[in-house]
Amino acid sequence: MLELVKAGGWPMIPLLLLAVLALAIVVERFWSLRRKEVLPPGLGDEVRRWASGGQLDPAHIETLRRNSPLGxxxxxxxxxxxxPRVLIRERIEDTGRHQVHRMERFLNALGTIAAAGPLLGLFGTVVGMIQMFLGILDHGIGDVNQLAGGIGKALVCTATGMIVAIPALVFHRHFRSRVAGYVIEMEREATTLLDTLDDKNGALARVRGANQR
Structure with missing residues (x-):
């Protein structure tokens, strides 16, 4: 492994740094985007019970806000x-955009690594080929086997760039898909809560109307 790194030359250094950065992002996103951290089981039902029972004091709501993106x-x-329901939905949509931005944290960086890896690998290969041909210009072709070995070493950077980029691209799409799925479920929970609030407000309005009569 060390020999391959040496063969690739100095362009291998940024490629290895990109690989370490991509690995760190993947591990962090796997931890942060666990389902129980984003959509705690039973939270929607619990909040609807609060709403139906009138247990909506500020302390409850503030604890809920810090609980998770769904909270x-x-x-x-x-x-x-x-x-009105329209204004509540607007607030939900505005908060939802902020939560999606938080859940997609670092994903743009991961996508950039996926795009930059092959280009940087190709750059390293070009640099290696230039050095090899300059050597041929100074000393002649010499041993054909040595020439083939030089070309193989120059291609190490291209291979490394692909090794870095392919997993980065796969995980980038995976996390995007996971966030999109979470968003759909969060919207469903928010809509169900809206229906519960509408029912409660309607019941209160009927009670007030009956008392006034």
Whole structure:
């Protein structure tokens, strides 16, 4: 392995740095985008019970906001629960955009690594080929086997760039897909909470109307 790194020359250094960075991002995103961290089991049902039972004091809502991305979305709806449904939905959508941005953290960097890896590998190969042909210009072709070995060493950078880029691209698409799935489920939970709030507000309105009569 060390011999391959030496064969690739100095362009291998940024490639190895990209590989380490990509690995760190993948590990961090796997940890941060665990399902139980984004969509805690049973949280939606619990919040709807709060809403139905009137247990919506500020402490409950603030704890919910810090719980998870889903909790932050539901807390945003509860903050404006007495307003019209359209305004509540606007608040949910605004909060949702912020939560998606948080969940997609570092994914642009991972996509950049996937795009830059092959280009940087090709650059390293070109540099190696230039050095080899300059050597031929100074000393002649010499041994054909040695020439073939030089070409093989120059291609090490291209192979390394692909080794870095392919997993980065795969994980980039995987995390994007995971976030998109979470967003759909969060929207469904928010809509269900909206329906619960509508039912509760409608019941309160009917009670007030009956008392006034």
């Amino acid at each position: 932050a979305l539901l807390a945003a709806a509860l903050d404006v629960r007495d307003r």
